[in-house]
Amino acid sequence: MLSKKVEDALNAQIAYEAYASSSYLSMASWCEKEGYRGSTSFFYTQSEEEREHMLKLVRYINETGGHARVPALKEPPHVYKSLKDVFEIALQQEVDVSKSINKLVELSFDTKDFATFNFLQWYVAEQHEEEHLFTSILDLLKLAGSEGKNLLMADNEIPKLRGEEAKS
Numbered sequence: 001m002l003s004k005k006v007e008d009a010l011n012a013q014i015a016y017e018a019y020a021s022s023s024y025l026s027m028a029s030w031c032e033k034e035g036y037r038g039s040t041s042f043f044y045t046q047s048e049e050e051r052e053h054m055l056k057l058v059r060y061i062n063e064t065g066g067h068a069r070v071p072a073l074k075e076p077p078h079v080y081k082s083l084k085d086v087f088e089i090a091l092q093q094e095v096d097v098s099k100s101i102n103k104l105v106e107l108s109f110d111t112k113d114f115a116t117f118n119f120l121q122w123y124v125a126e127q128h129e130e131e132h133l134f135t136s137i138l139d140l141l142k143l144a145g146s147e148g149k150n151l152l153m154a155d156n157e158i159p160k161l162r163g164e165e166a167k168s
């Protein structure tokens with residue numbers, strides 16, 4: 001059974017994951033309008049993944065005696081300065097989500113809710129992967145520079161980095 005405190009904290013995490021999904025969808029849309037085809041595909045997939053992270057939480061809360069709630073979301077930005085700007089915002093978002101997951105892990109441990117502690121280990125590993133993935137993409141974009149053929153080549157490589165991340 002979930003304590004009220006853990007249930008509320010897990011419900012708050014649903015809101016983070018839902019916002020991440022919405023934010024990545026907005027990034028996909030901007031990339032599509034700007035003609036960054038690789039990043040468009042990357043962010044559509046990323047948005048789906050965040051929705052899955054949200055759904056895992058919904059199912060877990062309901063299976064464990066709580067009631068998962070669907071949050072209202074603020075509108076994400078829809079204009080960005082550059083492709084690098086998009087990925088910088090995305091990395092910061094992942095860092096913030098990691099902090100929130102870490103707090104949840106701490107709460108579950110402190111309240112001896114070891115089922116939730118165990119459930120959250122998947123998110124700990126996922127956040128590590130995602131921070132690494134976004135950092136790698138930013139490294140690639142820094143090498144490519146801000147315009148021209150190199151940037152388009154880097155954009156083309158971005159969806160492939162997700163595959164490499166999954167293998168490592």
Ligand code: FEO
Nearest residue numbers: 020050053097130
């Ligand atoms: Fe589910 Fe990338 O946070």
